[in-house]
Amino acid sequence: MVAYFTVVALVTYMGLEYLGTRPVLVAGLPVLMVVTRGVSLLFIVGLLLLAHRASRRSGSGPSGDLPE
C-alpha cells in the first residue's frame, strides 16, 4: 500500500503541476478543483484497499472488538 500512496502522491504532484495551473473550466468547475476531487477519490480507493487487505490478513473477515 505504500507503493499505491506513493504513486497517488506523484499523480497529485503532476496533476497540480500540469493541470492545476491551467485556467480552464471542466463541466463548469475549474480544472484545479477537478484535480482536487480526483485526488480525494484516489485516497478513498486507497482506504478501501487498505481495509480489504486488513480484513484478508485477519482471516475470516473483520472481527470487530478485542476479546475481553
Next chain:
Amino acid sequence: MSRVPLLQVVPPGLAEEISSHLPQTLTVLLAYLVVLGVISCLAGNRFTGELSDYVTASGNLGWVVSTLTILATIWSGVALAGFPSSVYVLGGAFITSVMIGVCVSAPLLWYFGRRIWILGKEHDFNTPGDLLGGYYQSDTVRLYTVIASLFFNVAYTVAQLLAGGIVLNVLSGGILPVELGMVSIVLVVLIHITTTGVRGIAWLDTFNGLLILCVLAAFVFFITRDAGGVMGVFEGLGDQRAVHITLPGPLGIFSPLQAIAFGTIFVLGTCVVSPAVWVRMHALRSNQQLLRVTVTYLVIMTLVHVFGTYFIGTYGRVIFPDIENPDFVSSVLAFEFLPFVLASCFLVMILAAVISTADSYLHVLAVTVVRDLIRVLFVPDMEPSRELKLNYLVIVLAAGMGVVLAILYPGFITPLAVMAGGLTMQLLPLLFGAVAWPRASTEAAIIAPAAGILVLVGVRFNLFPDPFSSPLLPGLVASLLVNCLAFVLISYVTKPQPLERIEAFHGVLHKNL
C-alpha cells in the same frame, strides 16, 4: 469597554440590519438553544456519572456519531467563516491545499486510530499521555502531551469564544455585549459538558454537523442560482479568473509542492494529532468502524470544501471585490442572497460550530490536565470519583481563564493558535514510535520533541531564519524535520524499550491487526 476584537467573523454593522428583524433572528437562536437543551437532557439521562463514561462514553459511540463529532470538532466557527475569506484572498489554491491535507490525514487517521483504539482497550488508555507516557515510561513525555494539549485547547477555545461573542452580539442586534456573549457561551458549554460528558458533546456535535451541512448546501444553492449556474460563479471573476482558479493563486504562494506541504502539515497538526480527535478514537465502539469514519470524513470534507467554502469565497470575490475585511465575506453574502431566516441560520451555524469546538476542547483540556499531570505527578492513587470532580473543577477554571484571555489579550490568539498546531505536531514521531517502530527509545522521545519545539519557537521569534520559508506556517516544516531526524538518530544510538513493553504494545497490535 471600547475594544475592536481582532477575530471578527461578522461585520458589527450587520447588527443594525438584524435589529430591524430581531424577532425572526431571536426565534432562530431560541430554536437552536431549545434543541441544545433537549440534547443535553437526553444525553444527561444516559450519563452514568462514572469517569469512563464522562471521558470516553464508555467506548460506545457508533460510527455516524463519531464521524460527525470529529467533523464538528474540526470545523470551528473561525474556520467556517475564515475559510471562505481565505479563498477570497488566496483563491482556489487554498482549498486545494487544505483538501490535500485532508486526503493525507484520512489514511493516517485510520492507521493511527486503529492502533490507538486497540492499545486503549488493552491497557485502559484514555488520553495521549496514557499511551505515550506508558510506552516511553517517562513523565517528561507525559508532560509534553499536557503542554501540547494546554496550548492547543486554550488557543482554539479562546478563538472560539471571541468569534462566538461577536456572533451573539450581532444576532442580538447589538443588545448583548461581546463580553457578555462570551460568558453566556461558556455557561452553556459548562452546563452541557458537566451534565452529559463526552456522549452529550458527541450528540450535540452530530446535530451541529448536520446543521452545518444543511445550511452550507442551502447557501451554495442560492448563490449558484443567482449566478445562473455553476459556471457563472467563476465567469464572474472576469480578469481575476485566471489567477483565482489556478496555482499558485493570486498571491503566488502556492506552488504544487507548497500546496501539498502546507495542507498536509496544517491538517495533520489540527486533526490527526489533535488531542480532541485522539480521545475520540477511544470513544469508538469498534475498531472496524474506523474505516467508515475515515471514508465518510473524506467524502464530507470534499463536498463541504470543494462545493461549499470554495463557492462562497469565490462568489464573495465576484460580488464584493473591495470588501473592507475579507473575514466578513460569508456573512455579508449570506444576508445578500439568502432569505433572512436562512441567513440568521448561517450565523447560528457559526455559533453551533463555536460551541462544538469549545466544548470538545475544554473537555479534553480538563481530562489531560487531571489525568496526565495532577494524577500522575501529585496524586497517583486518585479515586475515579475524585478524578471526575477534579475534571469539573479544572474545566470551570479553564473556561474562566479562556474568557479572561479573550477579553484581555485577543491579539495573541492567532499567533498562539498557529504555534499550538506546531506543538501538537511534535507528538507525531512519538506516536509513530509507540505504535509502529519498536526501535524508538525513551531518550529520543524526550530530546527530539524538545529540539523541534526550540526550532519552532526560534523561527517564530526570528532568532534564526526559516530554511523552508512558508508565510503561512513559519517554522513548522523545519521543526518537524529536526524532530524526526533527531528521533531516528537518537533511537539508533540508545537502547530501545524492554522486550516486555514492546510485547505489551507492538505485540498486542500485531495480534489484533
